[in-house]
Amino acid sequence: MANKTAANEHGGFPWKHLIGFVLSIVLTLFALWIALETDLSLTWILIIIFGFAFLQAALQLLMFMHVTENSTKTKLTGRVQVGNILFAAFIAIIIVAGSVWVMTAGHAKHDKHDEPKTENHGGHGGEEKSEEHGSHK
Amino acid sequence: MAHVETHDPNTPLEYRSETGRLNILGFWIFLGAEIALFATLFATYMVLTHRIADGPALGELFEVKSLLIQTFLLLTSSFTCGLAVHEMRRHNVKGLMLWMIITLGLGLGFLYFEIQEFLHFIHEGANIGTSAAWSGFFVLVGTHGAHVTFGIFWVTMVLIQVAKRGLTPATSAKVFITSLYWHFLDVVWIFIFTAVYLMGMVMHHG
Secondary structure, three states, X not given: OOOOOOHHHOOOOOHHHHHHHHHHHHHHHHHHHHHHHOXXXXXXXXXXXXXHHHHHHHHHHHHHOOOOOOOOOOOHHHHHHHHHHHHHHHHHHHHHHHHXXXXXXXXXXXXXXXXXXXXXOOOOOHHHHHHHHHHHO | OXXXXXXXXXXXXXXXXXXXXXXXXXXXXXXXXXXXXXXXXXXXXHHHOOOOOOOOOXXXXXXXXXXXXXXXXXXXXXXXXXXXXXXXXXXXHHHHHHHHHHHHHHHHHHHHHHHHHHHHHHHOOOXXXXXXXXXXXXXXXXXXXXXXXXXHHHHHHHHHHHHHHOOOHHHHHHHHHHHHHHHHHHHHHHHHHHHHHHHHHHHHHO
């Protein structure tokens, strides 16, 4: 345990794996229940199920993949592994959230109309504005 | 630091050779790139998820039963794969083989149900060219399925090597790397489960 070089993983019952497995099942079923059986608002459902998804991904990384484990006595490799995965997760979130925001926040709404585009101020107001715009016609 | 190193007898075999250590660290870096790859496919899917043209909505065709079967098969295979590595670290080749073969069986089961589901969708009039949403769906979920297929072949070949050569620093590093790959496929599936299936069903029913 002193230097986490996986020495502590030897022998004995694989508690870490079993706990990870049980928690993963619980999170999966709970997410399904939240999504399909509750009357929460869409926003809350999305926050909760994505929270669970990231939690379960962390469980896999920590309990099954031993991401923090070091292959040498120095603690360098564990840090590199964790840092690399966190950086990749950061990139992934930017790519997904950024793409969704750019494409759905309403900036492109005016493409529907065949008339010259008017300025669209502000990001989130896009949808209401295009409706307003339509009613003027 | 070159070739002869003193080891804590507890150091797992896969960490004993420098090649093994570097390959494992390199594979972690590769997984970072895989995360970025899947992120682009998720982004495409989520942007296009409402562009269903004249085809069915995504959530309309998703079924909870099929989803849960696939999810539990893959989740359990990730667990048994972890047990295989646990046995490998106890130098129990038989245990390693047994759990890995179970893992492969569960992986094949996952693929069977995924292909059944794809055929069902196609039968219901949703193929890869039906709409932007379905294109995004089949490319994202199909890329994951292709990864699982590749993983099955890869693990099989590594197991053949273990059977022939026994557990050495070289073969154990290979087993460990395939195990990381297999767990990673389950991590990706967690997000497909959430962002594709759960969101699809919530949007459709809610």
